[in-house]
Amino acid sequence: MSNEQKQYLKKLKNTKIKILFWQILLIIIFIFLWELLVNIGVISSFIFSSPSRIFKTIIELINNNNFFIHIFITLKEVLIAFILGISLGFLIAIILYQFKLFARIIDPYLTMLNSLPKVALGPLIIIVCGANSKSIILMALLINLIVSIITIYNGFLTTPSYQLKLFKSLNASKLQILTHLVIPNSYQTIIASFKLCVAQTLVGVIMGEFLVSKQGIGYLIVYGKQVFNLNYVMTGIILLALISYLLYKLIVILEKKLLKHI
Amino acid sequence: MNNLIKIQELTKNYHTKEGEINALFNINLDIEKGKIISLVGPSGCGKSTLLSLISGLDEDYSGCILKDKIKTAYMLQNDALLPWLTIYENATLGLKLQKNITKERLEYVDYLLKLYNLQEFKDNYPKSLSGGMKQRVALIRTLAINPDLLLLDEPFSALDQQTRLLISDDVYKILRKEGKSAILVTHNIEEAITFSDQVIVLSKRPATIKNIIDIKFKNNDSIFTRRRDNQYEEYFDLIWKDLDMNE
Ligand SMILES: Nc1ncnc2c1ncn2[C@@H]1O[C@H](COP(=O)(O)OP(=O)(O)O)[C@@H](O)[C@H]1O
Ligand SMILES: [Mg+2]
Numbered sequence: 001m002s003n004e005q006k007q008y009l010k011k012l013k014n015t016k017i018k019i020l021f022w023q024i025l026l027i028i029i030f031i032f033l034w035e036l037l038v039n040i041g042v043i044s045s046f047i048f049s050s051p052s053r054i055f056k057t058i059i060e061l062i063n064n065n066n067f068f069i070h071i072f073i074t075l076k077e078v079l080i081a082f083i084l085g086i087s088l089g090f091l092i093a094i095i096l097y098q099f100k101l102f103a104r105i106i107d108p109y110l111t112m113l114n115s116l117p118k119v120a121l122g123p124l125i126i127i128v129c130g131a132n133s134k135s136i137i138l139m140a141l142l143i144n145l146i147v148s149i150i151t152i153y154n155g156f157l158t159t160p161s162y163q164l165k166l167f168k169s170l171n172a173s174k175l176q177i178l179t180h181l182v183i184p185n186s187y188q189t190i191i192a193s194f195k196l197c198v199a200q201t202l203v204g205v206i207m208g209e210f211l212v213s214k215q216g217i218g219y220l221i222v223y224g225k226q227v228f229n230l231n232y233v234m235t236g237i238i239l240l241a242l243i244s245y246l247l248y249k250l251i252v253i254l255e256k257k258l259l260k261h262i
Numbered sequence: 263m264n265n266l267i268k269i270q271e272l273t274k275n276y277h278t279k280e281g282e283i284n285a286l287f288n289i290n291l292d293i294e295k296g297k298i299i300s301l302v303g304p305s306g307c308g309k310s311t312l313l314s315l316i317s318g319l320d321e322d323y324s325g326c327i328l329k330d331k332i333k334t335a336y337m338l339q340n341d342a343l344l345p346w347l348t349i350y351e352n353a354t355l356g357l358k359l360q361k362n363i364t365k366e367r368l369e370y371v372d373y374l375l376k377l378y379n380l381q382e383f384k385d386n387y388p389k390s391l392s393g394g395m396k397q398r399v400a401l402i403r404t405l406a407i408n409p410d411l412l413l414l415d416e417p418f419s420a421l422d423q424q425t426r427l428l429i430s431d432d433v434y435k436i437l438r439k440e441g442k443s444a445i446l447v448t449h450n451i452e453e454a455i456t457f458s459d460q461v462i463v464l465s466k467r468p469a470t471i472k473n474i475i476d477i478k479f480k481n482n483d484s485i486f487t488r489r490r491d492n493q494y495e496e497y498f499d500l501i502w503k504d505l506d507m508n509e
Contacts, residue, residue, distance in 0.1 A: 162340045168319055169336040170407070172359045180359065184346050261346045261387040 049234035057231040071239060073216040074205060077133060078243070081140035082201045086194060088141075089148025096149070097156045097182065098174070114150060118142045118204070122211050131212040139211075140204025144197045151196060155189025156182050188262075191255045198247045202240065217243075266332060266411060266443050267293040267316060272325035273468075274311055284468035285311040289325070291462070291471065293411075293445065298437060300446045300454035302501065303464030303472075309447040312469070313413045316445065335409035337417040341400040343388040349399055350375075350384040356407040367406060374402045378432065394425035401433055405440075412437065412444040418453065430457060431485045438482070451505070455497045456485035463504040473504045 031051045037043045038050040045053065061067035096103040121142060129135040159182050167177050183190075209218020217236045224232025272289040275282050285308040293299060301309045314320045315327060317334045335356070343352045353371050357363045375381045378398045388396055397417065404412060414433070418426045434457055437444050448454050454461045455477055463472040477497055481487040488494070 160340075160342075162338055162342050163344070165319070166336065166338065166342040167359070169317055169334070169413075170356045170359045176359055180355075181344070184344070187346065259346075261389070 047230055049231045053231045054235050054238060057235045061235070069215055070217050070220050071243075073133075073213075074209065074218065074239075075243065077136050077140065077205045077208070077216065078198075078201050078247070081137045081144065081205060082197060082247075084137070084141050085144035085148050085197050085201060089145055089152055089193070089197070090190075092145075092149045093152035093156060094178065096153050097178070103153070110146060110150060114146045119207055122207070126212055133213075135212050136205055136208030136216075139208035140201045143204035143207075144200040147200055148193050148197050151193035152186065152190055155186035155193070158189070159185045187258045191251065191258065194251045194254070195248065198244065198251065202244055202247075206240065264294050265292045266295045266329065267291075268328040269293075269316075270326045270328070272312075272315065272323060272327060274308070274315060274320075274323045276311075286315075286323075287468040287470050289469070289471060293443065295443055296441045297460060298434075298444045298446065298458040300448055300458040300461045301464060302448060302451065302454050302461060302505065303469060304466045304505070305449060307464050307467045308469035309464060310415055313415055313445060313447060316411075317413055332410040333407065334411045334413055335404045335407055337400055337404045337412060337414045339416045339420050341388075341393075341396040343396055343399055343403075345388055348385050348387060349380060349391070352388065352399055353402045353406060356403055360407060362407065367408070370408075371402060371406050374405060374436075378402070392425075393421055394429055397421060397425075397429055398432065401429075401436075405436065410443065412442055414444055414446040416447050416449070419448070419450070426453075427485070433457075434485050451498055451501050452489070453485075454501065455494060456488045461497070461501055463501060473500075475500055475504075 034048070035051045038045045038048060049057075058067060061070070096106075118139070122139060125135050125138050125142075129138055163181055163185070164177065167181050172180065205216075206218040206221075209216045210222050213219040217239050220239075221233050221236035224230055224234075224236065269289055269291040272286055272291075273284075274286040275284050277283075289312065301312065303309055311320075313336075315323050316329075317336065344355070347355065350371075351358075353375065354363065354368070357367050357371075372381075375384060378395075378401075380395065380398060380402075383391060383395070388399070391399070397420075400417070417433070418430050421429060430453060436442075446454070446457055448457075459477055461475045461477060463475070464470070465472045475497065479488045479491040479493060481491065
């Protein structure tokens with residue numbers, strides 16, 4: 001390796017470290033300012049809580065054996081709804097791609113469902129499924145599924161015509177075209193739809209927990225509001241931010257694996 | 263009979279919402295085994311259409327295309343390499359799809375990769391290759407399945423002039439060496455003359471056969487030796503005149 005190349009790599013690494021440094025510094029400043037402004041009374045500790053109060057709330061929740069249960073319940077619901085959403089979305093997108101006429105027939109209904117605020121279905125879901133985890137998962141699924149179908153299907157449609165022609169000229173079967181061309185060609189869109197799906201699933205799960213649950217982070221937030229302890233609300237929000245970041249990161253790992261050719 | 267394909271009274275119309283498009287009208291053509299044929303004609307006259315009818319991709323036509331059980335393979339203007347496959351995986355794509363991965367075919371692919379100095383890029387992805395190298399990989403992918411007839415639809419027209427000459431010479435030599443038949447669509451008269459045994463001039467849409475010109479040179483070693491032949495200019499003028507009269 002030449003010296004210049006070494007220097008170039010070193011520069012790349014330095015930039016990375018610099019970015020990480022600033023990211024950590026920013027969060028520290030944010031936490032510090034938050035604490036400070038609350039302590040000197042510029043912003044209300046009752047509404048905005050404070051980092052130390054949130055920390056105390058977390059310790060208290062851990063001592064009451066509630067902390068990990070709330071996280072676990074929400075994570076479980078999110079994961080189930082997410083996996084159901086992307087696998088059903090993927091499957092239905094494939095069906096639509098194979099049966100274009102069917103896709104055209106149901107197109108207006110998909111559009112309608114997509115723009116319908118699914119929360120409006122909340123009461124109906126609860127009456128049908130009962131006030132339990134099932135309702136929450138169904139709620140999240142309703143919210144994430146339509147988006148998954150539409151984005152993945154549109155990804156399939158971007159397959160270049162010259163590549164379809166190549167595959168047909170090589171006598172590829174319909175299944176081969178799907179597995180060797182259409183799906184790999186859509187990796188990028190599929191990953192993008194996963195990212196969308198995670199966000200939508202969190203919305204759905206929290207919405208569901210607001211409506212029915214007795215446990216979970218959404219419940220923590222609602223409970224905090226009811227007893228006028230906004231420390232719970234803030235703790236819930238912070239936990240949600242961490243969870244969504246974590247899930248997002250997991251998808252980025254998958255993305256790096258699938259898109260290593262780019 | 264020495265004919266690979268016999269086309270009789272071939273007519274093709276496309277139907278679109280805007281109306282009917284007559285693409286080909288009453289084409290009669292014999293394609294001999296081992297011959298390289300060029301199709302020239304104004305753009306949009308129906309050259310690609312003719313290839314896709316011959317390949318069997320499109321079976322909606324009137325008239326008749328008689329062919330034995332021959333295997334055709336396409337090479338397009340776009341190399342159509344799959345960006346998520348390595349060079350080697352791209353080169354062997356046809357074999358994989360046709361479930362025909364044999365030792366013999368793979369050895370042939372290796373031979374071609376070596377011949378075109380692509381061996382060291384085997385495990386790279388297409389994005390790291392130049393346009394010319396990518397088109398060579400497309401050539402290997404086309405030859406790997408051992409086709410009887412190559413359908414070349416303006417395969418060199420996206421390349422710069424220098425690369426274009428080098429690669430068309432590569433293709434010319436390998437077709438000659440292996441005695442393969444090919445149909446080349448091009449709008450480059452020079453390419454048509456130096457590349458083929460026969461130039462077929464098509465009229466504007468709906469394409470009919472305007473003229474068939476047999477090309478004979480003394481030294482057929484490469485497209486460059488053919489280009490230097492005294493006869494070249496004569497052929498050029500002939501084709502030019504046929505094309506010109508259509509405008
Ligand atoms: N699938 C299609 N549907 C309708 N019209 C088509 C289709 N393919 C080609 N055409 C029309 O047929 C004519 C011939 O096309 P093509 O064979 O691609 O021409 P060339 O290859 O000679 O440029 C053009 O006018 C084109 O617009
Ligand atoms: Mg064309």
